[in-house]
Amino acid sequence: MLVRFWGTRGSLPVAQRAGAIEDKIVGALMKASGRSFDDEDAARRFVSEELSFAEGRSYGGATTCLEIDGVADSFFVLDMGSGLREFGIDAFRRIAGGHARTYNFFMSHLHWDHIMGFPFFGPAFDPGAKIVIHSGHADTEEALRRQQEEISFPVPFDWLRASFEFRTLTPGKAYQVDGVDVELMPQDHSHVSYAWKFRKDGRTMVFSTDAEHRLGDEADRIAFETFFDKADLVICDTMYSLAESITMKADWGHSSNVMAVNLCHGAGAKKLALFHHEPTSSDRDIQRMYEETIRYEELNRRSAAPLEIVCSYDSLELLV
């Protein structure tokens, strides 16, 4: 399976301001001082090999939307954050190449940052599209209709031309969706959120965003280590540092990089993707958190096999 990250920011979409772009260009010019490049490829190599990620690129600013590709004939999409708009554009391109027009959505929860992309999802206007929305919440349709009421948006839900099906799934039960094994589990978050697990051809991927894990909560630790067990990839809410998550941001419904590493170590997971980045964090802040997480993992490793850590960014693709 190929996991494609269309939106990785938490709570609110963000964009780079003029000064942030200027800082990156100035930094790159300073590092390249005295150098010349024969062609564009040489310049690109300099950016990718000699600049850090935060110096040469950006983690992006779209809110939660991911895709699992290569597991089914239909599209598999996780959440409808602002990253969904870009996915919809790409889906049209792939449909023109013969891809099926069925979309299976899996919703972590219904908070604004996880549904705000839906009114801008072009395929919802395609009369030949079939959209199936899987959720642990029975009020998913209500949430989507409500954000397109006239007071909030000019295009009402009833104008959409695709066919819709809302499926409320039960945590703890095993489901098969288009040949993929699917499970969900409730998480500690306002109005509840759900972690999702997808299995296909012996590969396992877990999507666990917007979840608070409290230090010393043994029942929570055991439940999540069981759910993450031996997963090839776990995508985790790492919005805060541990210090923030247990002091002023306790009860805000999010977790830390430290808790994510601990749970993945306990579960024997192979790869952890840091996710749901804090909107006030700069690229440099996110890169620093990533480097600290790698060091924490090395110091606290429980077995010879390392937990590989990646820091998600908009447009990242991970082969699982």
Ligand SMILES: [Zn+2]
């Ligand atoms: Zn969120």
Ligand SMILES: [Zn+2]
């Ligand atoms: Zn939330």
